[in-house]
Amino acid sequence: MTDKQTTALALYSGGLDSTLACRVVAEQGIKVVAVKFVTPFFGYDLLLKKQEYIEESKEKFGIDVILKDVTVPYLELLKKPAHGFGRYFNPCIDCKIFLLAEAKKMMPEIGASFLVTGEVVGQRPMSQRRDALRAIERDSGCEGILLRPLCAKNLKPTRAELDGLINREQLLAFSGRNRTPQMKLAERFGITDYPSPAGGCILADPILSARIQKYYRQNQKIVPEDILLLMVGRQFRLPSGGWLVVGRDEKQNEKIEALRRPDDWLLQPSVIPGPTAILRHSTDAEELETAAAIVTRYAKKSALVDGTAIIIAERRGISREMEASALDDCILKPWLQR
Ligand code: SF4
Incomplete structure (x- = not known):
């Protein structure tokens, strides 16, 4: 001893x-x-x-x-x-x-x-x-x-x-x-x-755990950065396959920006208050415009000019400025994931 x-x-x-x-x-x-x-x-x-x-x-x-x-x-x-x-x-x-x-x-x-x-x-x-x-x-x-x-x-x-x-x-x-x-x-x-x-524990949360489970079912390769992105913001699966995540508030906007990967488009309204969004796995140029229209939908309504906003999209140092009209809820709803 x-x-x-x-x-x-x-x-x-x-x-x-x-x-x-x-x-x-x-x-x-x-x-x-x-x-x-x-x-x-x-x-x-x-x-x-x-x-x-x-x-x-x-x-x-x-x-x-x-x-x-x-x-x-x-x-x-x-x-x-x-x-x-x-x-x-x-x-x-x-x-x-x-x-x-x-x-x-x-x-x-x-x-x-x-x-x-x-x-x-x-x-x-x-x-x-x-x-x-x-x-x-x-x-x-x-x-x-x-x-x-x-x-x-x-x-x-x-x-x-x-x-x-x-x-x-x-x-x-x-x-x-x-x-x-x-x-x-x-x-x-x-x-x-x-x-x-x-x-x-998020795995015991009914909504978030269902999202994660779905991701496991649909993907062979599990990517930690995807898992983190799944747990924040409004999630959309766009018709041509892109994955759009839109922040709900300041905190989520910051999180989304921090989770951005080099191949992602980062979208933000120019000048007016509104969400930060990431578009991941997007190969379709038109899809970027759809994403901008969704970001406009969640931007501050009273700051829109005739229902439109200027959205800046940026990827790998390339920046695009788009004038986008707010997308109608009945169009975007089917793409919204639980
Ligand atoms: S999986 Fe179960 S045991 Fe593990 S942290 Fe979550 S609730 Fe706790």
Whole structure:
């Protein structure tokens, strides 16, 4: 036995349960490093304010967080998750298996003796049933090294408990959907400001997940930049095959502009207020005019001159100025994607 402090690596979502799990383990004098995996479906925006997020987690919850982008392998996983999907395009069991396996790979580098999650047996219908918890542990290769401190006393002791690295008696026996015990524990730790448990995963959002699922059905090659573009703005499939995305507000306009690729047309009204749009996969010159007419439709109505606007379209340094009339809703509606 040495005096070296034990280290645990926690899977961190930023929600209450994983925050509490970290704190329960840290309370026993264990150093907890938390990894927050991000993909376009959860946590992606944090990559833009990485340092701020890391500092905020430390300040608010006393947790050291590492952000890790796992987009590429995650997009592969979505092609055929072994345990299938939940209600929407959410592969919750495979998602957890994947993230745990990724965390396990990080253990040597962190010097972690075991892994921690905030799962609670019986809390979620699909991925937190007792048999699902066992399958997740087994299929991620984490048998014996995965501690779930919030419900540990309802599960078999893990290696960390058996080896005396952590005291099982001070772990918890939460189960089911009742959130009161978590609230009470949060109060004890002085945690007041945390996101709601269900929020956050786009794959569990009925509309956006349907879009993503459709993209998977229609495309062999899954392109991360396409996935990101799918999740913003009004989406149109134009009759000759182009994909037009039109911002709804300032924030979306900025996002759309940032997602622009070299082959995309970027469209914006000249002078008057209106949306930013991207036209992707367009090979048809007429289609650009249609796109300009759609952008005009969503520009500020009172600023149009006789129902028209000047739209600037730009691609690879080439700029085109077009006078476009607002396209009629009954024409554009069939092209609008859910
Ligand atoms: S809700 Fe999303 S992030 Fe959570 S387990 Fe399911 S797929 Fe993964």
